[in-house]
Amino acid sequence: MSPSASDRHPHYSRATLWLLATIAGVSVANIYFNQPLLDDFRASFPANAWLIGAVPAATQLGYAFGMFFLAPLGDRFDRRLLILLQLAALGVALIAATAAPTLSVLIAASLAIGVVATIAQQAVPFAAELAPAAQRGHAVGTVMSGLLLGILLARTVSGFVGQYFGWRAVFGASVVATIVLAVVVITRLPKSRPTSTLAYGKLLGSMWHLVLENPGLRESSLTGGAMFAAFSIFWSVLTLLLAGEPFHMGPQAAGLFGIVGAAGALAAPLAGKSADKRGPRAVISLSIALVAVSFVIFALSGRSIAGLVIGVIVLDIGVQAAQISNQSRIYALKPDARSRVNTVYMVAYFIGGAVGSAVASFAWHALGxxxxxxxxxxxxGLAGFSHWRGRVEIASQAE
Known part of the structure; x- marks a missing residue:
């Protein structure tokens, strides 16, 4: 980092970036901890076994709610304060889940966990704010690597702890991690500068105007949503593929593929650097090509573990590189509204993931x-079309 960059951005450092990456990873992992524990929940609450699926559903619903209603507050208030308040609320929700005497309490606690675990949606824009423009892609990529590792490894860690210590120990361990993280945030994380004075209602309403006024945001959101749809299409049915001929493998095997997918998370900072040097558009184009190649590999590897492993690595690198580059683009569109443009993008991203999961189920039952x-x-292909159309629009505007 050059001295001039350090002078203009005194709080930008490798240590701060990795702290934000840890915040993102630890917080988002709470969304996925419950997924490998459904059988354990069923054993603990046999009278309500038919409602077990409501636990992960409530968590995802809560996350969507928190992403829309809490994440934009980062433009209005100090993000450090928001992160601390959400960590405190997350600790309370996790304690409630740990001690849940009934399934109803566990579902309610899971909803609350989802709402306040959106801390990651403060950490990523915070990194973009702290970094100088020439290093923004690298900063976002570093923090996203933590978030992605949290997503990919949460199921593996949860399954291991749950198997040997019980499902309550998973939530209990997360309480301890949350408390430790809050102490580190108090002592190590700098304050941020609010960039908006809008009232809360107007702050939410302004997101619609951001969509209408920024074609780059619309393009990135559609491209990102389509890429995450492709990602979800694969991961939603991997367990079903591994359970059948010729593999006959259980859900733990699918969880181990998450470790393989961590290659994509580790590549995130490199993708960010490439976006800084070559521009995000070039990286996105390459990423779309990689994802297309991964599905060709998958199509040829329906009976090959080695082929699936290679395909997972290519898929995750492609999806995560596109994610970093898209976010690097949108944070440059409206520097005073980074939390809100991030909210727009991430809502579209998760809608794409939900649609991908639904399509995957239909495709599996229809055509295997x-x-x-x-x-x-x-x-x-939809991601590629969106990306191409955006390039054409920019070229026509330049003329």
Whole structure:
């Protein structure tokens, strides 16, 4: 980092970036901890076994709610304060889940966990704010690597702890991690500068105007949503593929693929650096091509673990590189509204993921693994079309 950059951005440092990455990873992991524990929940609450699926559903619903209603506050208030308040609320919700005497309490606690675990949506824009423009992609990539590792490894860690210590120990361990993280935030994380004075209602309403006024935000959101749809199409049915011929593997095997997918998370900072040097558009183009190649590999690997492993690595690198580059783009569009543009983008991103999961289920039952791969290629094609159309619009405006 050059001295001039350090002078203009005194709080930008490697240590701060990795702290933000840790905040993002630890917080978002709470969204996925419950997924490998459904059988354990069923054993603890046999009278309400038919409602077990409401636990992860409530968590995801809460996350969507928190992303829309809490994440934009980062433009209005000090993000450090918001992170601390959400960590405190997360600790309370996790304690409630740990001690839940009934399934109803566990579902309610899971909803609350989802709402306040959106801390990651403060950490990523915070990194973009702290970094000088020439290093913004690298900063976002570093923090996103923590978030992605949290997503990919949460199920593996949860399954291991749950198997040997019980499901309550998973939430209890997360309480301890949350308390430690809050102490580090108090002592190490700098304050941020609010960039908006809008009232809360107007702050939320302004997101619609940001969509209308910024074609780059619309393009990035559609491209990102389509890429995450492709990602979800694969991961939603991997367990079903591994359970059948010729693999006959259980859900733990699918969880281990998350460790393989961590390659994509580790590549995130490199993708950010590439976006800084070559521009995000070039990286996104390459990323779309990689995802398309991954589904070709998957189509040829319906009976090959080695092929699936290679495909997962290519898929995750492609999706995560596109994610970093898209976010690097949108944070430059409206520097005084980074939390709100991030909210718009991430809402579109998760809508894409939900649609991808639904499409995957239909494709699997209709055409099997071949149908899943075709659906993944179709989602990738939509991302490519959105990206191409955005390039054409920019060229026409330049003329």
């Amino acid at each position: 693994w071949t149908g899943v791969c075709l659906a993944g290629l179709a989602a990738t």
